[in-house]
Amino acid sequence: xxxxxxxxxxxxxxxxxxxxxxxxxxxxxxxxxxxxxxxxxxxxxxxxxxxxxxxxxxxxxxxxxxxxxxxxxxxxxxxxxxxxxxxxxxxxxxxxxxxxxxxxxxxxxxxxxxxxxxxxxxxxxxxxxxxxxxxxxxxxxxxxxxxxxxxxxxxxxxxxxxxxxxxxxxxxxxxxxxxxxxxxxxxxxxxxxxxxxxx
Amino acid sequence: xxxxxxxxxxxxxxxxxxxxxxxxxxxxxxxxxxxxxxxxxxxxxxxxxxxxxxxxxxxxxxxxxxxxxxxxxxxxxxxxxxxxxxxxxxxxxxxxxxxxxxxxxxxxxxxxxxxxxxxxxxxxxxxxxxxxxxxxxxxxxxxxxxxxxxxxxxxxxxxxxxxxxxxxxxxxxxxx
Numbered sequence: 425x426x427x428x429x430x431x432x433x434x435x436x437x438x439x440x441x442x443x444x445x446x447x448x449x450x451x452x453x454x455x456x457x458x459x460x461x462x463x464x465x466x467x468x469x470x471x472x473x474x475x476x477x478x479x480x481x482x483x484x485x486x487x488x489x490x491x492x493x494x495x496x497x498x499x500x501x502x503x504x505x506x507x508x509x510x511x512x513x514x515x516x517x518x519x520x521x522x523x524x525x526x527x528x529x530x531x532x533x534x535x536x537x538x539x540x541x542x543x544x545x546x547x548x549x550x551x552x553x554x555x556x557x558x559x560x561x562x563x564x565x566x567x568x569x570x571x572x573x574x575x576x577x578x579x580x581x582x583x584x585x586x587x588x589x590x591x592x593x594x595x596x597x598x599x600x601x602x603x604x605x606x607x608x609x610x611x612x613x614x615x616x617x618x619x620x621x622x623x
Numbered sequence: 624x625x626x627x628x629x630x631x632x633x634x635x636x637x638x639x640x641x642x643x644x645x646x647x648x649x650x651x652x653x654x655x656x657x658x659x660x661x662x663x664x665x666x667x668x669x670x671x672x673x674x675x676x677x678x679x680x681x682x683x684x685x686x687x688x689x690x691x692x693x694x695x696x697x698x699x700x701x702x703x704x705x706x707x708x709x710x711x712x713x714x715x716x717x718x719x720x721x722x723x724x725x726x727x728x729x730x731x732x733x734x735x736x737x738x739x740x741x742x743x744x745x746x747x748x749x750x751x752x753x754x755x756x757x758x759x760x761x762x763x764x765x766x767x768x769x770x771x772x773x774x775x776x777x778x779x780x781x782x783x784x785x786x787x788x789x790x791x792x793x794x795x796x797x798x799x
Contacts, residue, residue, distance in 0.1 A: 515759035
């Protein structure tokens with residue numbers, strides 16, 4: 425694996441020094457200019473390298489800060505703890521959940537969540553317990569209520585305002601249909617088109 | 624076209640609204656979160672003492688107005704705040720209690736020995752009592768009334784101005 429990646433990285437460097445005349449079919453792509461028929465195995469490795477890179481990027485998920493010694497022995501309970509943890513904001517790192525954060529407070533909250541779950545609390549009860557101490561801010565999904573009306577209603581409000589503006593704009597256009605030509609204009613038009621006597 | 628002349632005022636109006644919004648935003652400290660514990664009874668707790676044999680528990684808060692200060696020896700702003708607490712303790716206007724938050728007892732004892740002790744009682748907390756108080760960083764300071772309800776929370780180090788303009792007037796009001 426390591427060798428594959430290392431070899432892959434070497435290819436583009438050689439591409440820059442490639443002499444004209446030995447171009448392969450793909451040489452019109454600048455990055456592939458160094459790949460000749462002669463070094464086909466390298467080309468394969470090159471493609472594999474990029475494939476590996478692409479796959480790695482696709483399957484990459486945020487690393488969790490949950491430590492093995494924090495986990496509950498029961499996988500079902502641990503899964504519930506993760507569910508709860510992903511809903512709770514770390515108040516030190518703010519935009520991370522407590523499962524994602526390495527902060528000390530996040531560790532304490534993870535332990536607390538697991539303790540409550542082991543004690544038989546439902547997920548909602550655990551969240552309510554922490555919310556009663558830290559307020560709505562601890563919830564990564566803000567609740568819908570008076571304070572958050574603008575937050576949740578904002579997109580809808582913008583959609584409505586935009587729709588109204590859009591409708592007015594286009595209706596306004598239809599309202600201003602061209603005024604018909606006056607008699608004088610009609611006469612001049614006919615003259616230009618050669619359909620009547622010039623004045 | 625003249626009928627639509629107002630449309631040129633729209634960018635100016637949007638700018639005006641944004642300017643007002645940003646100006647108001649300048650005065651908002653994003654590190655300060657509203658606490659849901661205001662006007663709620665202080666949590667029940669019993670902390671072991673940092674030194675000596677007098678721990679700190681919720682029973683200590685009944686019957687008088689108290690100031691509860693969460694601090695730690697590893698916290699630099701706490702060091703800056705400490706002289707302010709010492710001066711407040713000198714006035715004897717309010718009982719000051721300390722929650723030594725997630726600290727090493729030795730380090731905390733050395734810290735108190737070096738900087739002075741404004742606290743009537745200090746409880747050593749491993750973090751759980753801090754969570755019950757909604758502490759998310761140190762220093763944090765709470766004012767608790769004589770019924771044991773939390774009436775005010777201050778996030779960050781207290782300054783002389785905070786004491787004079789907010790803490791002492793509030794203590795006087797709660798004592799009435």
